[in-house]
Amino acid sequence: MVSMKEIARRCNVSVASVSKAINGYMDIGEETRNFILKTASEMGYFPNSSARTLKTKRSHNLGVLFMDEAMSGLTHDFFNHVLESFKRTAEEKGYDITFTNGNISGQKMTYYEHCRYRGVDGVVIACVDCNSEEVRELVNSEIPVVTIDHIFDGRIAVVSNNVQGMQELVSYIYSMGHRKIAYIHGEDGSAVTRNRLGAFHRTLHLQGIEVPDEYTIMSPYRDADGAAAATGQLLDLKDPPTCILYPDDFAAIGGINEIRERGLRIPQDISIAGYDGIIVARVLEPKLTTICQDTEAIGRIAAEKLVNLIEHPKTALIERYTVDGMLFKGASVKRIEPSQSKNKI
Numbered sequence: 001m002v003s004m005k006e007i008a009r010r011c012n013v014s015v016a017s018v019s020k021a022i023n024g025y026m027d028i029g030e031e032t033r034n035f036i037l038k039t040a041s042e043m044g045y046f047p048n049s050s051a052r053t054l055k056t057k058r059s060h061n062l063g064v065l066f067m068d069e070a071m072s073g074l075t076h077d078f079f080n081h082v083l084e085s086f087k088r089t090a091e092e093k094g095y096d097i098t099f100t101n102g103n104i105s106g107q108k109m110t111y112y113e114h115c116r117y118r119g120v121d122g123v124v125i126a127c128v129d130c131n132s133e134e135v136r137e138l139v140n141s142e143i144p145v146v147t148i149d150h151i152f153d154g155r156i157a158v159v160s161n162n163v164q165g166m167q168e169l170v171s172y173i174y175s176m177g178h179r180k181i182a183y184i185h186g187e188d189g190s191a192v193t194r195n196r197l198g199a200f201h202r203t204l205h206l207q208g209i210e211v212p213d214e215y216t217i218m219s220p221y222r223d224a225d226g227a228a229a230a231t232g233q234l235l236d237l238k239d240p241p242t243c244i245l246y247p248d249d250f251a252a253i254g255g256i257n258e259i260r261e262r263g264l265r266i267p268q269d270i271s272i273a274g275y276d277g278i279i280v281a282r283v284l285e286p287k288l289t290t291i292c293q294d295t296e297a298i299g300r301i302a303a304e305k306l307v308n309l310i311e312h313p314k315t316a317l318i319e320r321y322t323v324d325g326m327l328f329k330g331a332s333v334k335r336i337e338p339s340q341s342k343n344k345i
Contacts, residue, residue, distance in 0.1 A: 002045040011039050062090050062306060063100040063115050063123035065138070076222070077250055077278040078295065079127050082148065085299025086124060093307045095121070112138045121310045124148065124302050144313070146306040148298060149192055151320060156309060158302045158321045162192055165291040165325040166199035169273055172289070172327055173243050174207055177336040178271065182215040182241035184230045184251070193247075196275070200245070221247050224254030231255040235262065235270070242271060243333060249274035249281040249290055256284070267334035277328055286331035293325045 004018045011018070013036065020028045021036035022045075064086070066079060087097050100114050100123060111134045115123055122144035128135055130150045139145055139152050151157045173181055183200050186193040197216070204211055214237060219226035227246055231254070234241055246252035252274035256266065264270055266286060274281055277292025301321050309316040 002040070002043045004045075007036065007040050007043060007045060010043065011036050058121050058310065059119040060095050061118065061120050062095050062097045062303075063118060063120035063143075064097050065100045065111055065123055065125045065128055065135070067101075067128045076127070077280070078248070078276045078293065081295035082126065082299040082302075085296045086303045087299075089300045089303035090307065093303070095303075095307060110134045110137055112141050112143070115141075115143055122146070122306045124306055125150070144306060144309045146302050146309065148302055151191065154318060156305050156316075156318055156321070158298055158305065158323065160192075160293050160298065161322045161324045162195040163199040165275070165293070166196045167203045168325075168327045169245070169275070169289075169291050170200055170203040172329065173245075173271070173273060173333055174204070176271075176333050177338045178243040178333070179209055179338055180215075180239070180241040181209075181211070181243045181245065182217075182234050183211075183245040184217050184219050184227055184234075184247060184255070185245075186218070186221040186247040188218055215241055219247060219251065222250045224251060224257070227251035227254035228258040231258040235259070235264075240270075242336060244270065244272050246272065246274050249276045249278045249288060252288060252290075253280070253284075267332050271333040273330075273333060277325070281328070281330070284332075287328075289330040289333045290328050291325040292328050294323050297323045 004015050004022070008015045008018045013032065017028060017032065018036055018040070019025075021033040022040065064083065066083065090097055098118050098120060100111055100118070100120075109117065115138065120143070123138065124146050125135065125139070126148040130136075130147075130152070139147075139155060145152075146156045146158065148158050149160060151159065170181065181204065183197070185197050185200075200216075201211060215234070217230040217233060219230045231244060234244055235258075244255060246255055252272060255272060259266060259270055259272070266272055272288070274288045274290040275293075277290050281288040281290050301323065305316070305321065
């Protein structure tokens with residue numbers, strides 16, 4: 001195996017300079033660093049991770065705590081793109097990732113214990129029950145943490161701009177003439193749901209529309225069956241809505257199935273809209289009106305801020321980073337005359 005001493009001899013520099021170049025220290029010229037790294041690569045040098053850990057006091061390993069209620073894992077249409085961006089950015093910065101759970105060879109561990117066991121330098125938390133004792137134990141520990149779509153005091157958070165997204169979506173539907181707009185929203189209590197539901201009501205209130213209670217129904221995220229049942233409830237109302245919003249694009253598919261089973265057409269008989277902007281939304285017929293969340297930016301920023309927190313803890317700022325979404329108009333919202341959609345309060 002090629003040693004640092006051999007690389008130093010080939011480059012005519014000190015072993016210390018080779019070590020600095022390979023371990024990413026900043027007190028070495030860029031030209032010298034690039035020359036050393038190029039020579040090391042040509043000589044077939046691969047750093048030993050254990051040796052690097054001893055030298056830098058870091059494992060260069062980031063933990064990922066991701067567990068949605070549906071247990072969908074990496075098949076989750078939204079978060080798999082976020083985590084792919086996170087992984088790609090982490091690797092560019094010289095870090096590997098490890099998924100954190102509560103079991104090692106059948107032995108139960110808390111999330112914090114697992115992170116300590118794996119020796120991760122930091123952890124990103126996404127799509128978990130943020131009120132659980134295990135999550136709070138990890139968040140309150142000494143381990144650097146960045147959260148996605150949830151805010152803890154004293155921790156960096158990267159969040160989608162759910163208020164902006166819902167305002168833009170509802171404003172577009174209103175501009176298409178709809179006044180009877182229903183919302184099948186996600187679980188009560190989560191910050192994402194609270195922000196979207198508040199923005200939904202506020203946007204319509206500013207237009208002089210108060211939404212009837214029966215127009216808002218809770219159904220879990222990514223639950224097509226639950227969304228189908230909620231859609232049936234809305235369609236069975238004496239005064240049904242002209243447009244139905246869903247908690248996410250995957251749930252909207254359940255609503256589409258229920259609507260079509262009743263012999264109704266989208267958008268001719270009923271308009272619908274989703275949220276997230278997953279790929280399937282753009283290939284449905286008709287294309288689904290939705291908010292496309294910037295998954296690439298969310299994952300990239302989370303990785304950048306976590307690595308910065310690990311490498312520069314004294315200067316890292318504990319802030320909330322908000323990422324805007326973008327309206328995809330699709331073709332699932334029909335333009336109608338406002339008189340056809342006058343709300344009955």
